[in-house]
Amino acid sequence: MDSRTVGILGGGQLGRMLVEAANRLNVKTIILDAPNSPAKQISNSTEHINGSFTNPDDIKELAKKCDVLTIEIEHIDVETLKELRMINPNLKIYPSPETIEIIQDKYIQKEHLIKNGLKVATSQVIKTPNVDSLMKIGQEYGYPFVLKSRKFAYDGRGNFIVKSKDDIPAALRSLKDRTLYAEKWAPFVKELAVMIVRTIDGRVFSYPVVETIHQNSICHLCYVPARVPDSIQLKAKLMAENTIKSFPSCGIFGVEMFYLENGEILINEVAPRPHNSGHFSIDACVTSQFEAHIRAILDLPIPKNFGNLTTTNTNAIMLNVLGASEKNGELLTCERALATPGASVYLYGKESRPNRKVGHINIISSSMIECGRKLEYIMGTTDEQFK
Ligand code: ATP
Ligand code: MG
Ligand code: MG
DSSP states (O other): OOOOEEEEEOOSHHHHHHHHHHHHTTOEEEEEESTTOHHHHTOOOSOOEESOTTOHHHHHHHHHTOSEEEESOSOSOHHHHHHHHHHOTTOEESSOHHHHHHHHSHHHHHHHHHHTTOOBOOEEEESSOSHHHHHHHHHHHOSSEEEEESSSOBTTBTEEEEOSGGGHHHHHHHTTTSOEEEEEOOOEEEEEEEEEEEOTTSOEEEOOOEEEEEETTEEEEEEESOSSOHHHHHHHHHHHHHHHHTSOOOEEEEEEEEEETTSOEEEEEEESSOOGGGTTHHHHBSSOHHHHHHHHHTTOOOOTTTTSBSSTTOEEEEEEEEOOSSTTTTHHHHHHHHTSTTEEEEEOOOOOOTTOEEEEEEEEESSHHHHHHHHHHHHTSOOOOOO
16 A cells, blocks of 8 residues: 555554554565564564664664564653654654654643643642641642553552552552652543544544543443433544644544533543554544544545444443463453354563453444443353344
8 A cells, every 4th residue: 555664662462453553455564572562473474673662773773674663662752753753754653753742741741732722630840759748738739639650651650649648658659760640539420532634635534432430449341322412422522533633643532531520521541553442443433543544544445434333323331451460361252252143352572470451342232232242251240142
C-alpha cells in the first residue's frame, strides 16, 4: 500500500497489533525494543533493533532505516526525536515530539488541557513532598485525594490513593524519588474513553464512546457503546474531539474521562497512541484503531465512517486478560472464550506474571445482555455455556 518504512518505538502489545495491521497493508515496520518483544515475535526481520526507546543512539539507529517514526508508548526520549527532525527534515515523526512532550508529563498535560478550555480535576504540583505538604493538600482537597507521579505512569503504577492522613507516610514511600502532583478525587459514576484519529491535515474522527471499568487502577472491562444516555455520549465525543484538536499532531489518540454524578465530564488523561480502551475496535468496528493509526501517519485514505460499529446493533465487551496468581492460570479464561461464539482471544506473547496484561478478549453480539451472559461464562461466574 505504501513503500515507506515505519519505525515503531516500543514493541509491546500495542506495537504488536500495529504490526499486524501494517502487515495486512504490506507496510513494512521496524521495531525498537528488547529482543523477542511481543511486536518482534510476529514480524520476521533482521532489521529490528534490540535496544531501548529511551536510548538516543538506539532511536537514531532506528531513524536511519525509516521514513516515518511512531510510538506505541509515550515514555520515550523526546529530545532525540526533536534532534532527528533537525538533522533530517524529510523524516516524519507522528505524533509530533511536542505533543508527546506535553502528554508524557501528566501535570503539563493538565495545564495544556485547562489552557484549551477543557475541564479536568483540580490539581497542584508538590514541590517538597513531605507529611506537612500532603497534610495541607488533605485539608484543602479532602480525602480521598490522589498523589500522582508526573512521569512514567501506567496502569496506576505511579498513583497512590490517599484515603486519610494515616496513608500519607505510605504514599510518600511508594512514590519516593518521583516528581509529584496531587489531584482532587473525581467522584465519578462511570469512566468513559474515546479513541480519536487525527489526520495529517488536522481533521479528527471519533470511535464510539466506551465505558471503562478499572480494578486496582488497571483497565478490567470495556463496554461499547457506553451504557450512558445519548446526550452524555455526544458530550463525551465532542469533548474528546476538542481535546485532540488541541494537539498539533497526527495518528490515533485515547482520551480517558470521568463522568460525574452531576452530568459533568472531566478529562482524566490523554494517550498519544493506540489504547487499551480501543481494542474492541478490532472486531466491532469497520476499521481497527491500529489500522487507523497506520493509515493516518501514512496519509492513506480514511473514509468518514471508518470508526463506526460494523452494524447499528453491534455491542461489545472487552475483557483484559491479566496474569493469574498461578503461572498461565489465565489460559483457562481464554479456553472458555474460545468455546464461546462471538468471542475472540488475543494473546500478546508475554510471560505470565500476576496482574500483568497478557492478552484481551473481545465479545461481540447484537445485544449487550447477550454479551454480558457470554462474559459470565468466560469469567467462570457461571458454567452455563452460551451456545
Ligand atoms: P493508564 O494505564 O491509563 O495510563 P495511569 O497510571 O496514567 O493509567 P490514571 O489514569 O491517572 O493512571 O489513573 C488510573 C485510574 O485510577 C483511573 O482510571 C481511575 O480509575 C483512578 N483515578 C485516577 N485519578 C483519579 C481521580 N482524581 N479521582 C478518582 N479516580 C481516579
Ligand atoms: Mg496514563
Ligand atoms: Mg489512565
